[in-house]
Amino acid sequence: MASIEMKNIVKKYGDGYPAVNDVSMDIADGEFMILVGPSGCGKSTLLRMIVGLEDISSGDMVIGGSRVNDKAPRDRNLSMVFQNYALYPHLSVFENIAFPLRLAKAPEDEVTRKVEAAAQVLELNEHLQRKPANLSGGQRQRVAMGRAIVRDADAFLFDEPLSNLDAKLRGQMRTEIARLQRRLGITTVYVTHDQTEAMTLGDRVCVLRKGVIQQVASPRELYEQPVNLFVAGFIGSPPMNFLPATVKGSSLETPFGTIELDAARAEKVAGRDLVLVGIRPEYFEDASLVDDAKKHVGSTFTAKVDVTEWLGDSQFAYIPYDAPAEVETKLKELSAELDADQLRTQAIVSIDSTSRIREGREAEFWLDARKIHVFDPESGENLTRDPEAGAELTRIAAEDRAEQVAQARGDA
Structure with missing residues (x-):
């Protein structure tokens, strides 16, 4: 070795x-x-x-x-x-x-x-x-x-x-x-x-x-904790959603309404105009299935569902949105680099398999605002990345792996 x-x-x-x-x-x-x-x-x-x-x-x-x-x-x-x-x-x-x-x-x-x-x-x-x-x-x-x-x-x-x-x-x-x-x-x-x-x-x-x-x-x-737009778009299936947003104080105005930022994230995006908000599909939920105690840490919005996919143990809803021309151009460039299908101006939302949300109808969704990422649309940099939290995740993974290897050799 x-x-x-x-x-x-x-x-x-x-x-x-x-x-x-x-x-x-x-x-x-x-x-x-x-x-x-x-x-x-x-x-x-x-x-x-x-x-x-x-x-x-x-x-x-x-x-x-x-x-x-x-x-x-x-x-x-x-x-x-x-x-x-x-x-x-x-x-x-x-x-x-x-x-x-x-x-x-x-x-x-x-x-x-x-x-x-x-x-x-x-x-x-x-x-x-x-x-x-x-x-x-x-x-x-x-x-x-x-x-x-x-x-x-x-x-x-x-x-x-x-x-x-x-x-x-x-x-x-x-x-x-x-x-x-x-x-x-x-x-x-x-x-x-x-x-x-x-x-x-x-x-x-x-x-x-x-x-x-x-x-x-x-x-x-x-x-x-992806370092940039490319890593965020490549890692994850379905891929991360990228929504255009304008910065207004400590909040982001997105096609799905206002997202309130915590103090740390607000400081990192201060002084910027147009940004891209990165949201994993599982950061959304059917609002009707979210308890009231949880709702205060996120944002709730209403949107019309285009398509739903029921997979038995999970369900996906597709929600189209309008985006500025420069955002559409950036998404096309990114999808070409990722060697993937075009990243459409739509959000893929993961919802519980028991949800009764149906395509062609409006529905209310809840978004966990604590987990979003904000990217610079030009450089692709993740403005809200926490390097220390990311390093801790890798350190814990290394410790777990060392234990697994020791156990496997002991069982062999």
């Missing part, structure tokens, strides 16, 4: 465009780090520079205390699991897992011992003599992971390993990868464009945008 340090890493191609631009980050020994972002953000390029499949234009890559810029991939002792599994169709599961040991000319008893131990961990014992063509997608993924395990590598590198699986199997494999990584305690770098994978798997998540790090933090800090 080893730590990975990146110091001012840059990758430029022939046209001079920096696919990765001045990335500096420390990944601790045993940490599960996620690299996430939309297509073209540089996450896979960065992973390939760690393993040695891409040259580094400038900067230093340090693994286990040694600079590896000039080392070939085979000399870095890293195991990479690819999107397409890269299995040999003519070899059995046993021989696919054993392949790196065969290359290293390991003794036969060592090959057998390590392959059988990996198969036990991955529940592949009954499939060792089968060929990849006779396996399910999830089983093939586990074979690829087994090949990584037997190498006794310093780190695992995953390049969108679940993107070829269906939704149900992706959920199962996420759980297996998380359990395996905790048990082995091996440093892991995992690339994905799926923010659900990022939020459920990582100790910390690095959000990339056009080759530049936006924020590195625990999933909960990213969600509750």
